Amino acid sequence: MNLKPLLASGGAGVVLLALAGCVPNNPSSSDAAGAITVDSSADSCTVSADSATSGTLTFSVTNSGDQVTEFYLLGDDGLRIVGEVENVGPGISRDLVVQAQPGDYYTVCKPGMVGDGVGKAAFTVSGDRVELDGDLQAQVDQAATNYVAYVKDQVAQLVTGTDTFLDAYTSGDDATARSLYAITRANYERIEPVAESFGDLDPEIDFREADVAEGDEWTGWHRIEKDLFPPTAAENGGVEYTPLTQDQRTMYADKLRDNTQELYDAVHDPSYTVTIDAISNGAIGLLEEVASGKITGEEEIWSHTDLWDFQANLEGAKVAYEGVRDIALEKDPKLVDEIDQRFQTLQSTLATYGSLDSGFVYYNDLTTEQVKQLADQVNALSEPLSQLTATLVG
The missing domain is CATH 1.20.1420.20 (M75 peptidase, HXXE motif)
Structure with a gap:
């Protein structure tokens, strides 16, 4: 895991629910402005609400401090990460979109992205469990399986x-x-x-x-x-x-x-499962890993094997994306076409430096221009990919 800032902001964080959640019928369960606001400062984490109704929640996180920060929605044990938005720079705002089933949660911010975080507070989701009807539900279930x-x-x-x-x-x-x-x-x-x-x-x-x-x-x-x-x-x-x-x-x-x-x-626990937003946000999170560490050479600082990690992150993101691609295609074919093309462009460029089978160029052998080209293509893919979760659960 790498906790350095992203080269570009955007996208929801990772969402991995240990719940059998489904895509909601209602488009949003946040406040009247369409989002629950979060202010992350140097020593506090101020959330505009401590409860919401089950369904799609958007947390709009603004960093008013002077360090890069993170925002987490934690499960009822205070440890399991239900959703996160990482690498929020000072003065920057980013959204975390999660599909929340009824239950008890915690919110917390982590200025500096180290330690236990600040402002940990209880957050309650009430209401009915959200279900889907018809063929779309079957697609969601199959994607999770x-x-x-x-x-x-x-x-x-x-x-x-x-x-x-x-x-x-x-x-x-x-x-x-x-x-x-x-x-x-x-x-x-x-x-x-x-x-x-x-x-x-x-x-x-x-x-x-x-x-x-x-x-x-x-x-x-x-x-x-x-x-x-x-x-x-x-x-x-x-x-x-x-x-x-x-x-x-x-x-x-x-x-x-x-x-x-x-x-x-x-x-391998029988209770382990994922939701559709968990899958799509997993893809987003893996691209964030590339942007925050692999493309800067800070992940494998001793071995310089960052491009091996880059390739694996990209493969994992592609698998997660393809698992929900058909569902997204029904809702926004233009977005899917853009994501497809940008995945292909980035993979083609990365392949010029090697493969997992044959090995890659070591990161410290890349030129500044080569690093910039890869970074630009990562950012180009991250932008449309960051819209995937909202498209799926909206």
Whole structure:
């Protein structure tokens, strides 16, 4: 996970409901202005309402502080992410669109995008459960079934790939571990919004060193990355990097293996499901991951394998989008055509730098002009893709 600012704003955040929600008949359940307003400052999170009626809710988030911020709608346990909008720069407003079923939730803002956040408050959704009728409901149900199957498959592959990678790492076979690092992570990067929906699981698996709050332990893929691709003193704040001991390698490997298994167990739980807005916002969230880290070289700062992650994020976004494409096509064929074309353009450009099978150019070998071209195409795709959720649930 990368928590740096986006190159361009726009789009709703990730929505992964552990509920069997359906597209609502009513177009909106927010206030008279059409949205619930959120003001995120340096030390508060002011939400204009603490309750709403079930259906499609729009939270219009404005950052009045001086740091990039995030806004979250959390489940009743205060950990599970029901919806999020990330990388809201100072003076910027962005919308989070969610389909909310009746229940208890929490709202919270996270200025600086680290720590526990500020202004955590209860939020209640009342009313009837929202259902659909006819063939459209069948399409929605099938899209959810297909996407859950995809997620389970990716996580199952991640478990076995991680085991192989960690076996090489803990045995001291660094050359093999380095060769497996980027390709193994692809399974995770394709479905990263799923992991983000399970509270602290994504931070423990995928936080970069810069993302870790003071006093917290840094674990996961990027802790091991730094040990496999050790920085020079100049790259490490002027301090010589100290390799991990064998016991430390084993400890971090065991932690990553356990967390990956926990993710597997979570998505294979019989109650695990997704909603149509979860799928579309997953696609949006994956493009946000590209824009906020991969395209800036800040995700894989030691290995420089950002383009492997970029490709996996793009593939995951495409799978999520295609799962709901036919439904969106009935509502806005022009939007679908635009998204199709921009996916194709971005994929074609990325393919000029390699593939997951053959490997990619390392990020630090790209020119400024090449990075700009990729960034421009990511932003060009993000703009129409950000409209997908509202089109589906509107």
